[in-house]
Amino acid sequence: MRFKFLLSIISFHALVFQLFAQTTETTQGSVHGNFQIDGQYYNPDSLIGAPKVSEHWLSNAYGSILYTQQKFSAGIRYEAYNNVMQGFDSRYKGQGITNRFARYRDDLLDITIGNIYEQFGNGLILRTYYEPGLLYDNALDGISIISNPLKGITLKGLMGKQRSFFTMGSGIVRGVDGEFALNDLFDSLMTNWNTRVNLGFSFVSKFQADEDPDFILPENVGAYSGRIQINSGDFVFTGEYAQKENDPSATNKVQVGGKTYYSYKKGEALFLSSSYAKNGFSLLLQAKRIDNMDFRSDRNAGLQNLLINYLPATTRQHTYLMLAFNPYATQPLGEAGGMAELQYKFKKGSLLGGAYGTDITFNYSYAAGLKKQHVNDSATHLTLYKTSYAEIGKEYYHDFFVEINKKFSAQWKGTFLYANQFYNRNMVQFGSPFAGYQDISADIFVADVTWKYKSGSALRMEAQAFITKNKSNPNAGSWATGLVEWTPQRHFFIAVLDQYNYSNPDASKITSTFKQNAVTELLDITGLDSWRGQLNLHYFLLSTGYTKGAHRIALNFGKQRAGIFCVGGVCRNVPASNGISISITSSF
């Protein structure tokens, strides 16, 4: 199959090459690419819950090659998991070519065959994308055509099947999207308008055969959406509303008394965002409501597999460890929420601005479940609940924070932050109120100070505290974090990080047992053996890296605590681990 496909790429390319060789000046094509290898050596550590890894060493790697020549491009990506690292779906096993495409693009037409990444509007009904750090890839394997028949009109059509690990999902996805930039379309009428208006409409349908002996399941499921964006001076408004036809699936079914109740309820999603920004001031307001919008090309798929759409979280994505300790993830089955963010820059020379200016940010985000009224419909088992826009359900998450960024002198600058977070762990992490964990309320403090002692050399220090009364392990109790990062010259850095779980309610149990290892032996020798129990509450990590041009190598030695880590808007669970890890990235 692959061989045939590559042959077809080559023939297609040869054809295009011939065409252009005749009509235009022949220019040399170019080949570029990038690769990344992550590997880790795992030490079991029963105290932090790091499991024994039979292979000892696990690694994830990928490499892409992209060939471009004028209007033609083609690419392949090879991935290898020997075996896949802890914290990723174990169905990523082995190696192979997971992505290949050929694309021709001119001003009128843009055609891709092979693997396709596309997003309609905000992605509420279709978004295929690749995030290697999270091993997320829901690319469509098929054909896509994009056309600009008139100035201001973009039409898209696509169809294909989605990637599922090293194979493809069984469902077929078809979609069309139209976007209309009114100002460009009605050029003469709207030239003097200070306001830009864009409208968009999408339709996506999936097909999957019904092989269920007991239920009549819809084989074709459609979803449609409409969107608007208005820009007027310093003001921006965007809104999108999407609906999905009834789509009984593994994620929205309910099991009661050994019986399966499929949900035939329609799904809907609403996303609104509005901002105003001028002269150092900005205000952003966002709201969204999602009901039964888990949309996959296989009704039996779960986790991150075979998702067709993307439902963005409206909470702020944090990078400081203690703030990102309990990150929020969108609940596709039902959620209402919003965010307000106000930012202000005190100018240089003002009272609060000082010599270099001061930035301040206030942010509040909130997410809750929907208030579901259960419908007594035992005869048909069709719709299992009703919701109303007027009411919301139980709180899932909130995050209030104030952040101040201040440059004190040419050498010193700092970021200071206070946050109050609430995290309904049962619902956000496990999707069930009965998972058995306590809700987490926490006050969080961060200070991050950088001292640039000469050009290209800096010392950065972070102090963080996460103060909570939460008693549910893992990661119960309060935490303190310290980081020192030294960049003696621009190519190289070395950092020491310690996350200290100083008030874990199980501290006595954890500290009474210890594992004999090189560090504890050293403590015995030095007479500091009373410290060794305490060590189990510390998660030390030594990190170092070297960068040259577009190549980077990084090494980590130490412990990683269990938790959810989010990159680029998607989150994954990472188990506790103890060991040595290496990461090499390169682009050329």
Added chain:
Amino acid sequence: MKPIALLCIFLAFQFSGFAGDGDKIPSTTLKTLDGKKINAKDFSNNGKPFIINFWATWCTPCKAELNNINEVYSEWQNETGVKIITISIDDQRSSAKVAPYVKKQGWTYEVYLDENQDFKRNMNVNNPPQTFLVDGQGRIVWSHTGYAEGEEAQLIEQVRKLLKGEALSH
């Protein structure tokens, strides 16, 4: 493995060697902050060099780099005529935060949105920040990943070298 090898051999033979640096910007649709669509291959700076910088609102070193450059940007422009084009790879979760952040910071860079990261893939960027230097003829001549405090001095040095026709260094 055979098919990859075949494809590589085919490409290598047909075009007298792999072109390294010096290639043009690949054709990719990006969005302006007010919702217009543009093509990255049309980026230019009237025959002078320009810089393409990939960043995100959730990327702390990226913001440090662009804020530090912002303080010296007008001096850079007066001296070399260089222009900075920034590409936000924020997706739908945070792309609405880009315009307010840029305006609040008072950046005068050109800012574009790459919401589904098509341009990031076409430029083979692994992680932000990544910076490309493009010469006056629109050829990508230099690239760098990551940011260390003060490293912008190295970037402008490369622009000066490019203008003088000297070899660039990392």
